[in-house]
Amino acid sequence: MYDWSEMRDEIDAQWARLRDAFRQKGIDAPQTIARVNADLRPVEGGIRDAAGKVIAPDPATLPPDELDFHGLWLHPALLFAQTCWGPMEIGLSEHVQVIGQPNYDAFEGGQGELYSSAIVMRADGAPSARSPDDGSPLVPLDLLRGMRFTFNNSDSMSGLVGLTRDLEAMGESLDMFSERSESGGHRASIVAIAEGRADVAAIDCLSWALAQRFEPAARQVKVVGWTRRRKGLPFITARTTPEKIVAAMREAVAAAG
Structure with a gap:
């Protein structure tokens, strides 16, 4: 959520540390993060909820060089992302699991x-x-x-x-x-x-x-x-992510501070 162009190297370094921590726990974490729709796996027919209702379009049908945040958050293959409590309160929470919260001690406010x-x-x-x-x-x-x-x-x-x-x-x-x-x-x-x-x-x-x-x-x-x-921007994973992987990611995120 704070992936400003000037921050790309720092964000990539943060992900590399988390990725390696996830992998040490046996989680198949991707090498790099998704920044545009083209980085997301296609979902033929669109992304569906547990009842089969389409809740987001197939990423392959969207502009490849842009990023549909809701499509990312709702993607069935989502391992790890960050969102906002605004979207969570209006329905996103039904489709994801919270991994943890970042620490804001370093910032005024x-x-x-x-x-x-x-x-x-x-x-x-x-x-x-x-x-x-x-x-x-x-x-x-x-x-x-x-x-x-x-x-x-x-x-x-x-x-x-x-x-x-x-x-x-x-x-x-x-x-x-x-x-x-x-x-x-x-x-x-x-x-x-x-x-x-x-x-x-x-x-x-x-x-x-x-x-x-x-x-x-x-x-x-x-x-x-x-x-x-208020509570800061939570880290999330797909609702379908297995409980064992969720627990391991929570441990890794907590250890990372």
């Missing part, structure tokens, strides 16, 4: 398996807001009201669902924004704010850390608040 999103707006010279130590939400309603809100996608916990729930707990809703638009990604949301096409977005703390390393537009954006800490 993270604590163990919990993470929060930085609420960002265009920089104005004032200092950025620090993440509350107790993980409580810090949502500056007066700053946000009437602003143009952009989010990565409609089922994202970090970019939309989490902030929506925090606003509802404060007696507010997304209606407080003058506009809402879907950017297609956290990085795209940051660029939209820097370029003046949007005013505010919620960016998960790891993506915000990556943006500060790799995205020049992040220098024109600052943090004005934080969402409540």
Whole structure:
């Protein structure tokens, strides 16, 4: 889920360590990870659920150089992937098993398996807001009201669902924004704010850390608040993955930290 182009070598190295740990436990882990639809095995007639209903198209029928995340997550041959609790809550959890959670201690806004999103707006010279130590939400309603809100996608916990729930707990809703638009990604949301096409977005703390390393537009954006800490993006496998393999992967992921 954090496979930015600048991170490819790091992601590949992370997978190599996990792959080798899996193989030591007798798991037939692939040499490399799938990044595009062409990397996925064809599923004639489409991907089906346990009842035989088609729930995703055959990857071979999709643009080969793109990646349909839902098709990846639902693929019957899925060994290991990362998803978001947004899709999990709206049906994905019925088709997969959770292997574990990443650790977010290294990032402001993270604590163990919990993470929060930085609420960002265009920089104005004032200092950025620090993440509350107790993980409580810090949502500056007066700053946000009437602003143009952009989010990565409609089922994202970090970019939309989490902030929506925090606003509802404060007696507010997304209606407080003058506009809402879907950017297609956290990085795209940051660029939209820097370029003046949007005013505010919620960016998960790891993506915000990556943006500060790799995205020049992040220098024109600052943090004005934080969402409540919630469970981070889980690692998953197919529902049909045998229990013995699931247990072995859980051990390997836990050992990897």
